[in-house]
Each structure stands twice: as structure tokens, then as C-alpha cells.
């Protein structure tokens with residue numbers, strides 16, 4: 582491939598937030614971008630910018646195969662995959678229905694795995710690829726009420742670490758993006774379990790709801806004060822995609838690095854105390 586040939590990127594979950602901003606950022610950086618979503622009508626404004634759009638549900642193998650086939654048929658290759666699609670499931674472990682947990686892992690973890698299977702052979706044959714996986718600060722520690730989404734992001738961290746080592750030799754780089762809280766539709770799209778009116782977790786569930794309110798509206802809590810925009814995250818993703826030597830991890834937001842430092846330095850009991858100060862706990 583010559584330096585004149587733009588790289589071809591597929592981004593999942595572009596109907597809103599980080600995926601939407603990333604499709605625009607990569608397009609403006611000169612890549613050929615295929616923005617995908619479960620409902621392609623949500624991509625009309627991206628299409629108007631000249632971005633290719635395609636239907637893709639990360640839980641549906643057929644739609645993934647069709648989307649990857651379309652990109653490779655159109656362009657002869659797929660160089661960059663941004664695994665962005667995902668959502669948050671809120672609630673205490675005991676009160677979240679098990680089938681909701683399975684559904685969450687199907688999207689946040691197995692969605693990434695499915696896409697990775699489909700793009701690796703082509704990237705390996707061409708000796709070039711970038712796979713960018715959306716993790717979170719909760720890929721490195723966990724808060725009460727956010728155990729399941731944190732478990733999916735911890736899985737993505739482990740998956741990416743292993744994959745990075747397996748495919749580096751073939752010219753494929755695997756990158757983790759680890760934002761602190763981001764302004765997007767993430768909270769609006771969150772699935773809530775947990776009863777704030779009765780049961781052993783009632784007060785906790787009500788406190789978690791209040792915490793989320795303070796995340797998104799004044800007076801903001803700590804996480805709310807340090808929220809970044811989806812465009813901030815997209816800029817970092819664009820840097821990771823275009824850098825000749827991308828890092829393995831890109832924390833995003835002023836809280837991310839200090840949180841990781843505390844998690845590394847503090848004994849578990851002391852870190853638990855810090856979490857209890859900042860987040861509701863039963």
C-alpha cells in the first residue's frame with residue numbers, strides 16, 4: 582500500500598457519542614470510513630458528510646459478515662477496526678437478572694470478539710491492521726452498582742493484551758482506549774436494574790440514581806466535573822489510528838491516570854475506602 586492510499590476504517594456503534602464523533606474524526610483525518618449502527622437511519626448526518634454507512638449489530642453474526650464483506654468488496658481491504666459499540670448495565674450483582682448479564686457480555690465482549698475474528702485474516706494477510714477497543718477506567722477497577730459493565734471492560738483489557746502480543750508480528754496493532762466519564766448517550770442508553778423502593782439494596786439503588794444525576798447535572802460530583810466530550814475521545818482514537826507507533830493504552834480525561842495510579846499504589850483495603858468515599862455503596 583502506498584502512502585497515497587487512504588486507510589479504510591470500520592467503526593461500530595456510530596448512532597451517537599464516541600462512535601459518531603470517531604467516524605467524523607477519522608473521515609477528517611483522511612481515512613475512508615464505514616460508520617456502522619444497528620439502525621442505519623441514525624447515520625444520515627454522517628452519510629451527508631461523505632462517510633459510508635452500513636448496518637451492523639455486534640450481536641448478529643450475519644450483519645457483521647455482511648458489513649465486513651461490503652467494505653472489502655468496495656475497497657479491497659479493511660485496515661482499521663474501532664470496536665466502540667457498548668452499553669452500561671447498572672445495579673447490584675444480586676438484583677440484575679442473569680439474562681441481562683448475558684446480553685451485556687454478548688454486546689460489550691462477544692461483539693468485540695466476533696468483529697475481531699472477521700477482520701484478523703485479512704489484516705494478517707496484508708501485514709497491516711489497527712484494532713482499537715473501547716475500554717474504560719472501569720477496565721482497571723470496579724465500583725458497586727457497576728460491577729457487570731466493569732467486568733466486561735476488564736475482559737476487553739485482558740483480550741486486548743493477549744491479542745496484542747499474538748498479532749504484533751503480523752503488523753497488527755491492538756490499542757485500548759480508557760476514558761473516564763464521557764458526555765454521550767451512555768447514561769440515557771443505560772439499562773437499570775435494582776429496586777430503589779424495597780429490598781436489601783433499596784437505599785443503595787436510590788443513592789446510585791442520585792449519583793448518576795450528579796454526574797450529569799449541577800452540582801456535579803467528582804466524575805461529572807471531569808467528564809470529557811465524545812469529540813475529546815475521538816481525537817485520541819484518531820491519534821491512535823494514525824500514529825506510526827501507537828501505545829497499548831490511551832487513558833482519556835484528567836481523572837483516568839490518577840485513578841490508575843491510586844489503584845496500582847494503594848492496598849485493596851485502602852483503595853476500597855477511596856471508592857466508598859466517591860461512589861455509593863450498600
Ligand SMILES: NC(=O)c1ccc[n+]([C@@H]2O[C@H](COP(=O)([O-])OP(=O)(O)OC[C@H]3O[C@@H](n4cnc5c(N)ncnc54)[C@H](OP(=O)(O)O)[C@@H]3O)[C@@H](O)[C@H]2O)c1
Nearest residue numbers: 594596597598599638639665666667717762763765766767
Ligand atoms: N460514556 C462514558 O462515560 C464512557 C466511558 C468509558 C467508556 N465508554 C465506552 O465507549 C463506548 C461508546 O459509548 P458512548 O459513551 O459513545 O455511549 P452511547 O452514546 O450510548 O453510544 C453507544 C453506541 O453503541 C451502540 N450499540 C449498542 N449496542 C449495540 C449493538 N448490539 N450493535 C451495534 N451497536 C450497538 C449504540 O447504538 P444504538 O443507538 O443502536 O443503541 C450507540 O451507537 C462504549 O463501549 C462504552 O462502554 C463510555
